[in-house]
Amino acid sequence: MSSNSEATSLYPYTPSHVLPAIFSVLIGASLVLHLYQNYLYKLWGVTFWMFWGGAVFLTGWIARCVSSYHTANLNLYIVQTVFTLAGPPIYSAMAYNAIGRLLNYLPMHSPLNPNRVSFLFIYLGAAVEGLTGAGASTMATALPDISSFENGGKLVKAALILQATVEVWLVVLLWVVNRRCARAGMLPHNVRMLFVTLYGTSTLVLIRCVFRVVQSFAEISAVACSPSCSSPVLEHxxxxxxxxxxxxxxxxxWLNLLHPGKYLPREKRVYLDFDGKTERLGPGWIDNRSQWQTFMDPLDLEGTLKGKPAHEPYWQEAERWPVCENGSFAAGSASNVRGRAQKIHEVFFNMAISCYYV
Known part of the structure; x- marks a missing residue:
């Protein structure tokens, strides 16, 4: 890079050309695999967000790759900043959907309405996304206006702290349900794999949130007191x-290797019986409250705190609900893969096995 381009560069370092390209390829390959797996398992209602988040995150890394060659281009800098910040919160929405579906599968151990849990987390995720986009774009375009830069930084910090808080809530909820399942002897292989996956992915998001919060504080401090307050987080x-x-x-x-479509039934009314193996087709979560009550208290916190939840414990009358005829995910005898998708899956599986032995 020439001295002139370094003087006008929007980056506080010389950005790598190779690393953004590598991560663009990794994220792009994973995105293609998620598209394939959504076609295979037809679980778009749960894992659509992996596609959308992957598209946004990939856009950010491609823009950063191009921006590394044009370090003074403000538009490229804004795109790579906003899209790399916006991708992870969208990824997290998939985990929120997955835990909602897991609670539908284990309704007797759910402390809250599984459907409302999904919506609550996704709405909070939407708030994170809105704050992130507004803050990142403001920071990228604010300089030399220090006041606007600080305001944008505050929005980004609020978004990151909110996302970290949501992830902590998610882990606590997982822990509560995991503990209840363990006590009841209801931890078959598919449920264990889902717990491991959700614990792991939430930890990864928390690591990223902590880093971005530290980075945001460092950026605001550096701008407020000029070069004397520079931080290693910004310089490297x-x-x-x-x-x-x-x-x-x-x-x-990780979510490609341990895709929820392998472990959860497509129909959310299917639930696991107390024996930890049999799956039944129930009526789904039924809330007996009026519409305005569910609007004011979507998680039924009042009923939960009083020990009188407003839902029907349909799982206590197992004989009323038919056993699923297509096998059980808990017993490893059921699959979401059907018809033509199954044939394509078998072809890819056989090709992978052949390559392994070659």
Whole structure:
């Protein structure tokens, strides 16, 4: 890079050309695999967000790759900043959907309405996304207006802290349900794999959130007191790849390896009986409250605190609900893969086995 381009560069370091390209390929390959797996398992209602988050995150890394060659281009800098910040919260929405579906599968151990849990987390995720987009774009375009830069930084910090808080709530909820399942002897292989996946992905998101919060504080301090307050987090690019790019790449690849479509039935009315093996087709979660009550208290916190939840414990009358005829995910005898998708899956599986032995 020439001295002139360094003087006008929007980056506080010389950005790598290779690393953004590598992560673009990793995120792009994972995105293609998620599209294939959504076609295979037809679980779009749960895992659509992996596609959308992957598209946004991939856009950010491609823009950063191009921006590394044009470091003074403000538009490229804004795009890479906003999209790399916006991708992870969308990824997290998939985990929120997955835990909602898991609670529908284990309704007797759910402390809250599974459907409302999903909506609550996704709405909070939407708030995170809105704050992130507004804050990131403001910071990228604010300088030399320090006041606007600080305001944008505050929005980004609020978004990151909110997302970290949501992830902590998610882990606590998982722990409560996991503990109840363990006490009841209801931890078959598919349920254990889902718990492990959700614990792991939430940890990766928390690592990324902590890094971005530290980075935001460092950026605001550096702008407020000029070069004398520079921070290693801002001066060295490797922090971004170790604490943001790598955790999110592992996040999306992990969910390709342990895709929820392998472990959860497509129909959310299907639930696991107390024997930990039999799956039954129930009526789904039924809330006996009026519409305005569910609007004012969507999680039925009043009933939960009083020990009198407003839902029907349909799982206590197992004989009323038919056993699923297509096998059981808990017993490893059921699959979401059907028809033509199954044939394609078998072809890919056989090709992978052949390559392994060659």
């Amino acid at each position: 690019e490797w922090y971004l790849y170790v604490f943001e790019a790598a955790p999110m790449a592992v996040f999306t690849l």
